Amino acid sequence: MEQRRVVITGMGIYSCIGTSLTEVKDSLYKGTSGIQFDPERKAAGFRSALTGMVPTPDLKPFLNRRQRISIGEETEYAYMATREALENAQIEEGFFDEHEVGILYGNDSVSKAIIEATDLLREKKDTALIGSGAIFKSMNSTVTMNLSTIYRLRGVNMTISAACASGSHSIGMGYLLIKSGLQDRIICGGAQEINMYAMASFDGLGVFASRESEPEKASRPFDAGRDGLVPSGGGATLILESYESAVKRGAPIIAEVMGYGFSSNGGHISTPNKEGPATAMQRALSDANVEASAIEYINAHATSTPVGDANEAKAIHEIFGGKPPVSSTKSMTGHECWMAGASEVIYSILMMQNDFIAPNINFENPDEDSKKLNIVSSTLNKKFELFLSNSFGFGGTNSALILKKFNN
Template sequence: MDHRVVVTGIGIYSCLGENLDEVTKSLYAGKSGIVFDQVRKDFGFRSALTGMVPEPDLKNYLSRRQRLGMHQPAVYAYMATRQALELSGLDVDFLETTETGIIYGNDSTAASVVEAVDKAKEKHDTTLIGSGAIFQNMNSTVNMNLSTIFKLKGINFTLSAACASGSHSIGMGYLMIKQGLQDRIICGGAQEINSAAMASFDGLGTFSVRESDPTKASRPFDRDRDGLIPSGGAATVILESYEAAIKRGAPILAELIGYGFSSNGDHISNPSIDGQTRSLRMAMNQAGIAAREVDYINAHATSTPVGDGSEARAIFEVFGGEIPVSSTKSMTGHECWMAGASEIVYSLLMMQNSFIAPNINFENPDEDSAKINIVAETKAQEINCFLSNSFGFGGTNSTLILKKFS
């Protein structure tokens, strides 16, 4: 028996705001979170642009022992998950006595590893690195910390799939609940914001160098785009079976009805239209809906010349040119490992408030983007069903479809 899968809580900590209300206002206003970071320029970055995320102080929430094993991905994920649990009506007492799982997307812990190695080199004594370093350094840092803090008793693992990590985490949670293996799973994605995490990425030459005007630098689908902007933070989406949500009187924000995935099986970094269209069609087939029933597409489009063009062609091939499309990365930059989760949160906020956030900085279409319906300014619109794309290095593709609960 397949179970319906619903969303009962969401949380966000991003360059658009530290909570759902702040982020909603930023989305509606088309406000960019991109800044020039002098630290990166001094470090030797080709591009010093980034989506800036404040470092939260957890002393008011957690003990020193609880904080010891947490670095940026876990810290940001904690802030997002606190919000999501509160909205969902879940507390530690309930979580400790139920089988609640966690599947979180994360694909790096660069800064904590660098800090630990540097300390060992300086002291010539690994015992002085500190007991918390190992829990900060592991890629599963988010799951280890959050499952311990919130007393989670269900499935517990990190999903690592490059820039599709957050989306796949939600997709895997969906499949487990749909099959009856879990009643409830905390899903999401986290992305560290530090220089160490992005130095090698910057070295590829894929970042925008439009440093004189940071808020105009991220230009998904625009003819004059010159690269992406790295960003970060965390986003949490709580999934439950319909039965479990109703049983405890939880708020139901939306229903997850489709998850598509594919692997390009080709180039390690270049996109594939074939891989993307297979992911799109799989999600549509699983959801059992026609193209005309999708009211909005939140595109993966990162503001790279090749990537955006490929996605525009894939969207046109599957949906034609009528459905409204925007990339919230025009405001946030590319939130990498968290992007697939944060863009579900952004789209749900649009659904709740009946608007489509703009693809800012879209001034001149190119041959590919001219074929699809890019929303360049905030648009009032009812959204009953939306689709979100996430594509990652290594050719991993993920597509999620959500609709209003009824």
């Protein structure tokens, strides 16, 4: 079977460092942090009250009441990101009536909607009071079921649940479906709710950063003084399309997906190793048919945890050595969890479009592993055309994507 080229024709982002591509690009260039202290979490008993703050979108101008009652927080973010991505891709609503479009979106939990419904049942002892929209808010597939209905999508329709690699795997799976000729266009991405209910059990693990007096300095991937991640969220959407489809409709082509690699660690449920990430990166290189030396930038998964960052640094060094510039945008955004794999591809494309590499802020003192890498600690004005983005998650799931600047 002939393998088709897969391109990106649209992007949209709704995050703690901006709610549009323009805002996010500026934040990336300036090294602006989106991390804040949340008094509500501290009052609720959180060990760490730090979070990436994302504004609540107003959907009334865009969706009717019936549509809004089945939409939860993560879908609100995903919808806003998808609106921008479709506009970016020059796709109007009438397009969906004439063409088959699919959706693959990363989401691996829904907390607030489930808790609210359960609390209501416990208080009122009457399921009828829960409301007709609650079930559609509380299912793991809430994002894809709502967006596919709003946009009348008739292609593939699935949620990718793979912990913090969900958003990345959604792009990878979309790439494979289009590459093999099974779909022409797929809306891909990832979303994550930021409310405290979504993060309470995470906080209970004791893996969150403790530097509450300096929120902007708390997320410090690869730095020797890192002591945990900062939770965050939002929505990120990319429009994947076959090259033939994009050319036929005269779409703007932003980038090309070149390779996708995946693996499972097959070990501890929460502690990552070196071998799994290295396998995913090597597979991405093989799929893209490029040498490791060709990669000009690596957006690392690095979440600011002691063990995770160290193992990723070891894996990167094993395959790439110390040459390519490396940074973790989580230093600014915190860990956007199910969204991160998609948002970090967007962040990297924005850098590639605008000839700079965003800094790994708060990188002040390297440890024995990170000192072997070329960590970018302040904004680097540099042209590049080929990058790799890593995403890893609980359960040992790993994803690596390689994208390039589009050239005919």
